Amino acid sequence: MHTDSALISTPLTAELLRGALDLERTEHGLLPHRLPAWARAQSADPQLGLAEAQPSGVRLVFRTRATAVELDTLPTRRGYTGAPPRPDGVYDLLVDGEPHARATASGGNVLTTDLSTGAVEHHPGAPGTLRFTGLPEREKDVEIWLPHNEMTELVALRTDAPVAPVPDRGRRVWLHHGSSISHGSDAASPTATWPARAALRGGVELVNLGLAGSALLDPFTARVMRDTPADLISVKIGINVVNLDLMRRRAFGPAVHGFLDTIREGHPTAPLLVVSPLYCPLHEDTPGPGAFDLAALAEGRLGFRATGDPAEVADGKLTLTVVREELSRIVRERSAGDPHLRYLDGLELYGEADHAELPLPDGLHPDAATHLRIGDRFAGLALSPGGLLS
CATH class of the missing domain: 2.60.120.260 (Galactose-binding domain-like)
Structure with missing residues (x-):
């Protein structure tokens, strides 16, 4: 050195x-x-x-x-x-x-x-x-x-x-929580993760609590968000809960309510956006747990697979389709008493048509070009004037 x-x-x-x-x-x-x-x-x-x-x-x-x-x-x-x-x-x-x-x-x-x-x-x-x-x-x-x-x-x-030090530039602080995709898995660089891309385009100061494998509705994460100064807040929920097979539908709904209740204790009127999962064929209709694809590893590439049984959805197992239904319902029910709460379907950020054009290389995570697309779309849908977080 x-x-x-x-x-x-x-x-x-x-x-x-x-x-x-x-x-x-x-x-x-x-x-x-x-x-x-x-x-x-x-x-x-x-x-x-x-x-x-x-x-x-x-x-x-x-x-x-x-x-x-x-x-x-x-x-x-x-x-x-x-x-x-x-x-x-x-x-x-x-x-x-x-x-x-x-x-x-x-x-x-x-x-x-x-x-x-x-x-x-x-x-x-x-x-x-x-x-x-x-x-x-x-x-x-x-x-x-x-x-x-x-x-x-x-x-x-x-x-x-x-x-x-740089004086306060008067920008709004955007606090975001999500999974490895929000963390930036497979993005080309730190400013090319989708949250960083969106923040730079939207002119906001990012605090990124995208935690790979760890967007699990943990109460301590909700308390951290409650206590962190922020003007705009978003939570992207679902993929980790499904691919860890963490909970059933009965537990998921109350856990989401509790997570949002805790955030609201510290941010009662801040714009709060609930974002459902991106399109991921692996878990759209097949529950977790997810696992490494050993056949892919034998070929020298990283891949994932779903090991659950679609028939178990009837018994309460979660898939991405179920999660989107639950999140949409929860936000719809809560919004009557919380006018600053909004819902964004993750399929608007990356849907089936996007997957046909830009498939997930390992079956789970978007590539570098897809991060940029998701960031640009989020900036337009949520951070622009009149957007969901305006």
Whole structure:
């Protein structure tokens, strides 16, 4: 790790970070979290622990005249035995809201999961340095969006001119919760996840609680949303509940009501949008649990399959079709007493015709181009003047 001694070192503090709800001091530096420590303590699920520590939507934001920026980070990457290697995490640098540069960090830790046994091996690594040069020589706002899919410890920030926090720009804060798709699985970069794309197009400040595999109506997540300052709120519910076979129809409805009740305790009149699942043939009419497709893995590709029996829907098992029916009904019933509550059918963001054109590569997650389409549609439907979150 080489550094330019002529650069100015700026301490990494909460004033320079947006989108994180907690910052942990580690032996290397600062680790952003998207759930506070008290919420993390209420679940021992390693999937949730990994997801919330991946900084989807978290970005360094500062004002400077600097033309050169260096950032030392320690990434923690994931890998799967027998599956193709995952691409390294991407950092997007924006100048006054416009894309300027993209980079990846060298070094870092690696977590390797054996999909046949679930065993995880940790291979420690060293921090690396990102260098961005050629920034315009004027006062400007710089944003460095951290990798959405890579735990990232921030070690040091250096620039060739002083750095200051960006004053409040008066933008509305959009708080969103969802699954791995909202987290950004298979998006090309942190500003190309569908929530980031929508936020940038809609001119709002994003707090992304898209948690891969963990949009499970957890009460602590609802309390985090209740306590997080926000002007606009959305919750995208369904796919994780189905592919984990977490609950039956009898439990699902009251759980959704409870989740929304808790959010409303802290945000009684904020626009609140309930979004149902995107189109996913795997689980449209077939319940979970979902599982890795071992035949696909044998061919060197990642895939998923549904293991439930459609006949069990009559006994209360959930499918995406059932979830959409339930969410539509719940919002319709609640809206009489909650005029700021709205419903968005996920099929309007990605439906059967979209799947025919842009199929889900692993059967579950959209590809990079589809993230952009979903983000653009959400911005138009929800974040535009007169939209569902207006």
